[in-house]
Amino acid sequence: xxxxxESGGGLVQxxxxxxxxxRASGSAFSIKVMNWYRQAPGKQRELVAAIxxxxxxxxxxxxxxxxxxxxxxxxxxxYLQMNSLKPxxxxxxYCNARYGVKxxxxxxxxxxxxxxxxxxxxS
Numbered sequence: 262x263x264x265x266x267e268s269g270g271g272l273v274q275x276x277x278x279x280x281x282x283x284r285a286s287g288s289a290f291s292i293k294v295m296n297w298y299r300q301a302p303g304k305q306r307e308l309v310a311a312i313x314x315x316x317x318x319x320x321x322x323x324x325x326x327x328x329x330x331x332x333x334x335x336x337x338x339x340y341l342q343m344n345s346l347k348p349x350x351x352x353x354x355y356c357n358a359r360y361g362v363k364x365x366x367x368x369x370x371x372x373x374x375x376x377x378x379x380x381x382x383x384s
Contacts, residue, residue, distance in 0.1 A: 262287055262371070263286065263360050263373045264286050265284070265285055265356050265357070265358055265374065265375035266283070266284050266286070266376070267281060267282065267283045267354065267375045267376065267377060267378040268282050268283075268284075269281040269282050269378060270354060270378030271379075271380070271381070272381045272382075272383065273346055273380075273382055273383070274382070274383050275346060275347055275382055275383065275384050277346050277382070279343045279346065279380060280340060280341070280342050280343070281297065281340065281343070281354055281380075282338060282339075283339045283340075283341075283356030283358075283375055284336070284337065285338070285339075285360070285373075286337070289362060290360045290361065290362050291360060291361045291362075292314050292334070292337060293314055293361060294312070294313050294314070294359045295312055295357070295358045296308060296309075296310065296311040296312075296357050296358075297309040297311075297330060297339070297341045297354060297355070297356055298355045298356075298357060299352035299353065299355070300352055300377075301349075301351060301352040301353075304352075306355070307321065308321060309321050309324055310324065310328055310329075310330035310341060312330045312331065312332050312339060314334060316332070318330050323349075324343075327346075328342065328343050329341070329342040330342075339356060339358075341354070348382045348383065349382075350382050351380060351381050352380060353377040353380075354377065354379075354380050355374055355376075355377045356374070357373060357375065358372070359371070359372050360373065
């Protein structure tokens with residue numbers, strides 16, 4: 262089973278930047294997609310950015326032009342560079358990964374979540 266560990270959250274002033282990291286560890290797995298979600302108090306969890314193993318990316322409209330997702334397939338890490346942060350970006354940010362595990366001729370797909378990292382943007 263894959264484990265995900267996020268890091269890089271913290272407190273920053275509006276207009277500042279933070280870089281989140283998420284490392285996937287385990288054995289015999291193949292990452293298909295890694296995503297960053299966030300959940301603000303009293304709100305539903307929302308997708309922020311996604312990146313496929315081939316490098317295709319997608320973003321929520323609210324972060325386009327400010328956030329950049331990137332990945333390192335060798336290290337099994339994904340990053341979220343967050344610039345021009347706003348107070349409304351305050352949330353717990355979660356990494357998740359869709360991955361496959363092959364056993365013989367059978368391949369099964371799984372979804373794993375990280376524990377989350379707090380991002381707080383002060384006005």
